[in-house]
Amino acid sequence: MGEVKRGYVRPLDVKNGRIDMSHGSGGKAMAQLIEELFARAFNNELLAQGNDGTVLPALQAGERLVMATDSHVVSPLFFKGGDIGCLSVHGTVNDVAVMGARPLYLAAGFILEEGFPLSELKKVVDSMAAAAREAGVPIVTGDTKVVEQGKGDGVFITTTGVGALPAGRDLGGANARPGDVVIVSGSIGDHGTAIMSQRESLAFDTEIESDTACLHNLIETMLAAVPSTSEVGNAARGIRVIRDATRGGVATTLNEIAKQSGVGVMLNEKGFVIKPQVDAACEFLGLDPLYVANEGKIVVIVAREDADALLAAMRAHPQGKDASVVGDVLEDPHHFVQMRTGFGGRRIVDWLSGEQLPRIC
Template identity: 55%
Template sequence: MSLGDSKVAGTKAERTGPVFREDQVLERIDAFRRRRPRLRDEVVTLAHGAGGKASAALVSSVFVEAFHNPELEVLGDGAVLPLPSGESLAFSTDSFVVKPLRFPGGSIGHLAVHGTVNDLSMMGAQPSWISAAFVIEEGFPVDELRRIAADMAEAAEAAGVRVVTGDTKVVSTGAADGLFITTAGVGLIPAGRRLSAELVRPGDQVLLSGTIGDHGMAVMLARGDLAIEADIRSDTAAVNGLVETLLAAAPSTRWLRDPTRGGVGTVCNELAQDTQLGVVLDERRLPVLPEVQAACDLLGIDPIYVANEGKFVAVVAPEETEAALAALREHPLGRAAAVIGEITEQPAGTVALRTGLGGSRIVDMLVGDPLPRIC
């Protein structure tokens, strides 16, 4: 079957599931408020790597407990380390295990650079250097490895960063699913620049830099397991230039996060939990490509939870919203940028979605991810 055209459209109200009136939402808040996932599993499952509640429980119960320190416990996209000069150093690391290694719009090589560059950018840093470590399965074609390295070089040049160190390991056949890549990155945060959930206030506006779900659905369809034909390309891109455009237009921007695993729904839940404020989204404002929406509908997946690799969610001061949106839309990567919601005092610690039918529903954090191995 063939899906959609290439225009941007809002999400469909029919897929929202249970719909509640505004007054009914508040009655259900207590069951969701301040819920922190706890690790009850005895073995690691795929859900623990999907960016939802299971991931949060694993990180909190195992890694934060083992390594606890003030820099780690922020649980941001990386660590912010102050320097004597007044600037701060941003340091981030990420691993990439996507399958297939190539998909419409990119490859694991592009992701490995873009993912770390974007994590640094979400902290307000200007990325400069990255490292790359490769775990290569015995029998992997050298020509394909060269092409992936060329993809990384291309992505790094476009982002204005350099790959300055790395490591290579080879494992036996069947031990690495072809190729795994881990990158770490370093960038500088200019003096006086600060992005934090602590700065978020009621009345602030929630902006999204473009359409959602493109990457996750592109990878899902590229696996070839589904009889679905659609021209869906990954949005993988380095957003450091777009972030600088935003911060120049809206210097009081409060908070940034790229909605990778778990999508917009998950990062908004993290924001609500960190601030104990409400995040109220408007379904009609969520930009979704028709073909992405159609594929999600066929698979029974809500695009608000589908991963992106070239977008970010921003919380900006209300008086800077118009300037921020105009600046984003002038940039090639931000043409579909939209205001998708606002920060409210209630429902505290919870994400609510105003639906196309005029009601509201709670957007909870998923346990796992409906699309495993997408980054």
């Protein structure tokens, strides 16, 4: 009989192992998965508290808490320019950042499918950890559940983020006013096109990478150059609204703002930056780049007087170097988003109906 090593646990077989039901049971296997995979990758002091919840420091005086949550079901899990892991960090950090808040902490919930290779899970978790570290936003609490084979699709990730909103700042969607200027931070449709090009049923070769990225640094730079109207205290100045143009693309984001603010929008087709590869892919798939998802682009509404200053500040930042003015806010009781076409006509840029592309993020 060999020597019994007390307390010895065989390490997780990341190379060949797969998720099984025991990884969600609450028992030893789950504890091992959390310890060897998640905690090791996300490693930070707050997570190391190791309790059911994490105790967080107080905010600075006058700051308010902003909270946002986002579930990620993208297919395929790995795509050019990113994967579900970093996407789940970027998406939620951006949702907090567009409110004007400084993103502070993330929580992550995983739904794993039985049979999912541990090697792939490790890739996802490592990518998440790297994205969180790069953003300076630690993952401070999490949860893991396992569902039977066929009841999930590899891995689904829900992330929740909290951030601190400085006193007096308001970038809500209801702030747009007639006369304002609409700016987009760069080329549109990159994420959706990258995902589409790798779908099993559709695979085509393209150089396009997803634009998935955390935008809080860009937003911070913008707000330093041009604060929000509520902070300036002058109705003719300041940034009104910031939104990230994810699912449904720029068109959907602008329709949301038009409705919330009770205004209309007139876009200029020639104002948009669209990469030739995205343009070509949309052309042959019959899609409109205005409706294709982005994961690293924001739509900004700014008072006309500050539009040039803001544009200059955005263009000075690497994530906003291709920023451009794409339209104006109008008075319009119908809250239509319209566009002057490059051809010389006008058309409505309506809400997206139906599903242009499922499981994009």
